[in-house]
Amino acid sequence: MALVWVMRAKVADAAHRLPRVYLPNPVASVMLTTLGCPLRSWGGTIAIVGREDDEGITTSLTVEQLDLVTKVHRVARTAV
Numbered sequence: 001m002a003l004v005w006v007m008r009a010k011v012a013d014a015a016h017r018l019p020r021v022y023l024p025n026p027v028a029s030v031m032l033t034t035l036g037c038p039l040r041s042w043g044g045t046i047a048i049v050g051r052e053d054d055e056g057i058t059t060s061l062t063v064e065q066l067d068l069v070t071k072v073h074r075v076a077r078t079a080v
Contacts, residue, residue: 030076
């Protein structure tokens with residue numbers, strides 16, 4: 001899933017269909033919405049990665065991207 005600053009979010013495709021397996025993740029929900037995803041409730045573990053090429057290979061976050069994710073995480077934790 002595309003995010004701001006050319007980042008990507010990796011989420012479980014079945015998370016919304018299997019709520020007992022993928023428990024609600026309110027911090028991730030706030031983070032993903034803040035980073036450009038549609039507003040919705042997300043469940044399970046998410047991974048935020050850097051750029052993704054045409055073959056699906058992802059890169060690590062840049063220093064700037066990591067700084068942004070850290071700040072968004074801090075705000076999201078206080079919001080829930």
